[in-house]
Every structure is written in C-alpha cells, then in structure tokens.
Amino acid sequence: MKVFGIDPGSERTGYGCVETDGSRHRMIASGAIRTAGHLPFPEKLLRIHIALTELLADLNPDCVAIEGIFHAVNARSALKLGHARGVAMLAAVEAGVTVVEYTPAEIKRAVVGYGRAEKQQVQQMVKLILGLDAPPASHDAADALAVAICHVHSATSRLPAGRSAARSRGAASWRQYQPVRS
C-alpha cells in the first residue's frame, strides 16, 4: 500500500508518500510546495493544484490522507486553509484516489501513541518509523508523513491485507471518501 499524506496551507503545503508491506514502512517522497508570498491568492491555489496533480501522477498512491481540521481555529484562517484543502482534495479526486481524513489527535495517537503529543515528538517518531537519518527538514513534510503513517497504521491494523484495507468502509473514527464514477 502506498499512501500520500498532505498537510495543506496556502503558503506551504507539505506532502509525504509512505509505502508499506504491512509491517515495514518506507518513505518514497516528501517535501513542501512553497508559494511565493507576492503571488495573488488564486495563483497560489493554482500552483498547489498543479504540483499535487504532478506528484500524484508520478507516485500513483492508493490513497491520499489529509489532516481533518476539527479543532477551533478562527473563521478567517479556517477559510484560507479551506481554499488550500479544497484544491488538494480536488487534485486527489481528479487522480481517482480515495481521500481519508484523520483528526490531529488520531494522527498523534497513531504516530506517538499519545493524542496530545508535541510537534517535536511527532517529528522524532516519523524519523524513527521511516528509518530516516534525520527528521524531515520541513515541518510541513513531517506533518504530511505523519498523516500518511497514521493511515498506514490504521489501515493495516484493521485489515492486514494491505492494499485492500484502503478500500474498507464504515470505520467510525476516520472519514473516507471514495471516488464516484459518473
């Protein structure tokens, strides 16, 4: 199973792709899509969408995992973040890939074992789980890898059949969206 994690943002969108055989996980790709501050906002959305579309075409993951925003942020920042998440989700569904969402607490619990873990603990565990020499340079990439690992753990613990786990339905704690063909 290959999971592509996304940590969206209008200035920086982190991404990280994790492949697993069910027990061992390795990082296939990770990084951050940065949009120049001077760019008009819709142009930033375009750059994010183009970059994610290309990455999804190159990496051909089974699933896109994305952090669901369920905690209280203010309306203005939620609105801005929503735009970036919207074009990220669009890129995934255009690529025909299932989209799953996890809460920040679920991600921390899956990666560190504790739902209120600190950001640094998450980064250290991402490094450990993926056998990296150092934590990912970008915080956004680390967060994207964390949500990918969260889905890998969740899917492999539910259905050990690997790839087919991403196709399961009805899991209560995560929201899953499967592409609908018209």
Place this chain on the structure above:
Amino acid sequence: MKVFGIDPGSERTGYGCVETDGSRHRMIASGAIRTAGHLPFPEKLLRIHIALTELLADLNPDCVAIEGIFHAVNARSALKLGHARGVAMLAAVEAGVTVVEYTPAEIKRAVVGYGRAEKQQVQQMVKLILGLDAPPASHDAADALAVAICHVHSATSRLPAGRSAARSRGAASWRQYQPVRS
C-alpha cells in the same frame, strides 16, 4: 465587458453572467450548480470545478467576481465554504480570468444603494437592473448576479472604457487577482 459572478457553496454554487456596454447591463446566463447530498465531499468539489470550468469556457468572461467572506462565520462553516471557494477560484485562474472580490456590504451598496439591505431587496434590484421578467428562481443565482453587477458598476464607474476597467489596479475597496503567467 462580461462579468461572471460566483456565489460558492459545497451544496449549491450560484453563478450569473452579466454583459454591459457601460450603461445597459443584460444577463447572459445564470443558474446554480447543485451537488447531490449523498456525494462524498471531495466529489462535490470535483463537480463544482468541472461545471465552472465548462461555464467559463463557454461564456469566456473578462472577469470573475466572487463574494469575499469578511463577516464572522464559525470556523467549521468557513472551512467548508473555503473548499468550495478554493475550487471556484482555481477554475477562474485556470481559465486565465482575473478574479475580483467584494464584501457583502459592497455588493449590497452597489446593487441596492444601501450596505445593509435585505436579501429580498437585492433580488428585486437584480431583476430591475437586468430587466428580467421575474427575480432569478434560485437565491444562489441571484447572489451571483448581484456580485457580477457590483463589479460592473464598480469597474464602469472607475474607468468608463468598459473592458479595460477590469484590468485597472489599485482600487482600495476590492481585491483583484490577475493571472500570472509563468
């Protein structure tokens, strides 16, 4: 000048296209993109994006006008709305069209002459300004036509040269995004 107004929403996205010769405005198209309630959220975004992309290709407007959300909505609804606005803006910038934003008060002031006008007053004025037999059947279409009229008024009163008005810069009260070619 031809202005395409959008009133985005994940369930219903209103649109309305208004053409002007500088003094007389007429409606070219209007309607609402409805997404079936049972569809997964990313799939709704896909439908909105596809529909807007097709409409923009058909109508070939000079400008896309969209309501800027500056009033306090709660974080959750702002986030959801942000997704829909994000894919709407993306469709506009992909079509190479300038995006302009107006506050709800600016739209009401431009259409009714009063920034705190009621929704029904806006709809009645949309009917009157565009010489329609009846107000648009869909509230969302009416709201989209209102933001298009707002930009038509704003652009024609600033620069009577019609089409070139949409290319002007530096207007303080509205945010304008011009496509950047890379």
